[in-house]
Amino acid sequence: MARIDLDHIRHSYLPHPKREEDFALKEVHHSWQDGGAYALLGPSGCGKTTLLNIISGLLVPTEGRILFDGKDVTGLAPEARNIAQVFQFPVVYDTMSVFDNLAFPLRNRGMRPAEVTKKVTEIMEMLDLTAMAKRKASGLTADMKQKISLGRGLVRSDVNAILFDEPLTVIDPHMKWQLRSQLKLLHDRFAHTMVYVTHDQTEALTFADTVVVMYEGEIVQIGTPEELFERPRHTFVGYFIGSPGMNVMPVTLDGAAARIGDQTIMLADAPAPKPGARTELGIRPEYVRLGTEGMPVAITKVEDVGRRKIVHAALDGSDIAVIVGEHDPIPGDPHITFEPAGINIYADDWAIVSGARQS
Numbered sequence: 205m206a207r208i209d210l211d212h213i214r215h216s217y218l219p220h221p222k223r224e225e226d227f228a229l230k231e232v233h234h235s236w237q238d239g240g241a242y243a244l245l246g247p248s249g250c251g252k253t254t255l256l257n258i259i260s261g262l263l264v265p266t267e268g269r270i271l272f273d274g275k276d277v278t279g280l281a282p283e284a285r286n287i288a289q290v291f292q293f294p295v296v297y298d299t300m301s302v303f304d305n306l307a308f309p310l311r312n313r314g315m316r317p318a319e320v321t322k323k324v325t326e327i328m329e330m331l332d333l334t335a336m337a338k339r340k341a342s343g344l345t346a347d348m349k350q351k352i353s354l355g356r357g358l359v360r361s362d363v364n365a366i367l368f369d370e371p372l373t374v375i376d377p378h379m380k381w382q383l384r385s386q387l388k389l390l391h392d393r394f395a396h397t398m399v400y401v402t403h404d405q406t407e408a409l410t411f412a413d414t415v416v417v418m419y420e421g422e423i424v425q426i427g428t429p430e431e432l433f434e435r436p437r438h439t440f441v442g443y444f445i446g447s448p449g450m451n452v453m454p455v456t457l458d459g460a461a462a463r464i465g466d467q468t469i470m471l472a473d474a475p476a477p478k479p480g481a482r483t484e485l486g487i488r489p490e491y492v493r494l495g496t497e498g499m500p501v502a503i504t505k506v507e508d509v510g511r512r513k514i515v516h517a518a519l520d521g522s523d524i525a526v527i528v529g530e531h532d533p534i535p536g537d538p539h540i541t542f543e544p545a546g547i548n549i550y551a552d553d554w555a556i557v558s559g560a561r562q563s
């Protein structure tokens with residue numbers, strides 16, 4: 205397994221890029237630790253596949269270098285990078301048995317038969333494939349075939365990294381949950397460096413130790429699931445992570461006072477945005493309290509979502525979602541307050557104050 209250094213990488217699909225907008229991938233400069241489980245998370249078109257293809261060698265970046273354990277591999281083809289890849293759709297040999305499909309990458313590298321059997325047996329057990337070891341892949345469902353693809357990615361222990369590109373897309377929803385947990389166990393057990401591309405926050409948050417959130421060709425935050433939830437560095441992270449996402453509303457700053465229409469929220473410190481910056485307050489629905497004191501709101505909708513309710517309210521022209529318990533009463537004269545620890549202030553979408561204490 206290897207540490208992966210992305211050294212001032214940028215990529216454009218245009219022949220002569222000039223402006224920042226010409227780059228599908230804006231500058232990335234990070235080190236990914238040996239044995240880390242990373243998820244690249246973001247909406248369609250944000251640059252996840254571009255970055256993954258640069259790591260795998262399918263793309264040579266327009267600028268910058270990529271290093272595996274300090275060795276420059278920027279010019280190396282995928283075959284020369286010693287990586288395993290699992291794609292959206294299964295890649296299996298239909299005429300081979302499940303066992304032989306898994307054994308193939310190992311036999312190819314000259315591993316002794318006894319070792320091949322040991323390794324393949326172990327992976328088949330972890331992926332629940334043992335019962336069908338002798339069956340030909342051709343007769344299996346797409347789900348099962350994708351499990352074999354995952355197994356083929358995981359079977360080698362000598363790879364620098366295992367790259368997954370939306371590997372659970374074709375998997376039945378019931379099995380998705382099971383496979384996500386199995387992948388996590390496999391990572392904990394074998395400590396492969398794993399990079400997992402997805403646009404699904406649940407997949408990213410359950411699989412990865414570190415989530416890399418991308419938006420419009422840029423990495424907007426790298427953090428643990430908890431950091432992304434508690435301290436979104438960019439408004440996009442706030443919207444994209446959480447269900448529902450963070451409330452973001454325009455705010456006027458005057459020293460330590462944040463004003464939303466006629467309402468004033470006192471912050472512990474006075475943020476200092478750049479002059480002319482667009483300022484916003486972000487607060488997750490989990491940190492908004494509904495009661496009879498604080499800022500008056502008009503309730504527009506109440507959604508029952510199992511053990512909790514999502515209350516939608518209008519606060520001086522801004523829509524606010526509030527999470528309350530399933531049995532919590534909805535007051536007749538509703539007001540809201542913000543938990544000070546959950547308040548984030550943004551200037552031009554980037555956090556300038558996170559978790560401010562209210563005074």
Ligand SMILES: Nc1ncnc2c1ncn2[C@@H]1O[C@H](COP(=O)(O)OP(=O)(O)OP(=O)(O)O)[C@@H](O)[C@H]1O
Nearest residue numbers: 217228229246247248249250251252253254255403
């Ligand atoms: N071969 C290509 N030629 C030109 N532009 C491309 C090419 N591949 C991707 N792009 C553009 O680069 C940007 C990033 O695309 P990329 O496929 O990396 O995003 P993504 O986050 O992986 O999206 P998806 O989840 O839809 O695969 C998009 O604007 C896309 O249109």
